[in-house]
Amino acid sequence: MNTRVFMICGLLLAMEPEAVRPRSAFTMRNIAREKLQVEEAVLREEQAAAALDAATSPAVSPFLAARDDLHRGRGCGREHLFRLLDQAEGNVKLQGGLAKRADAVQRHEARIVRLKEELAQLGNATDDRDRIISQVSNRYGELLRAWHYPKVGQPYIRTGRL
Secondary structure: HHHHHHHHHHHHHHHHHHOOOHHHHHHHHHHHHHHHHHHHHHHHHHHHHHHHHHHHHHHHHHHHHHHHHHHHHHOOOOOOOOOOOEEEEEHHHHHHHHHHHHHHHHHHHHHHHHHHHHHHHHHHHHHHHHHHHHHHHOOOOOHHHHOOOOOOOOOOOOOOOO
């Protein structure tokens, strides 16, 4: 409704000065006639626009289609840009995760080096075990002899069960 009022006012202002009457001269019949003229002018404008589109469409359409193809082909679409942005954010997160894992690997490698050094300082556990079993076997033999246990040859403790 408001757009029609503005259109009527615009047409009235665009009319030649002799066609514009003083405000008091407008009657209901004049307003109806002016409204009808405005509607006819709008209709003629729409028809002219349709005719212009029909006349220029064959000449312009190939260029518009080529432009659209270029935009689609180069990825200039908004969706493509959002997809690229999401991929970039994912890559940043991935790099952050890889950096954290690289730090964890370095910590583990340093711990492995420390544990290897500690193991080297402790020596060979098999040698220590064999030495302890030998000492226990000797002490066991001494105890058996002290008790005058018969058939005491070379007493020993079997290592298979330990």
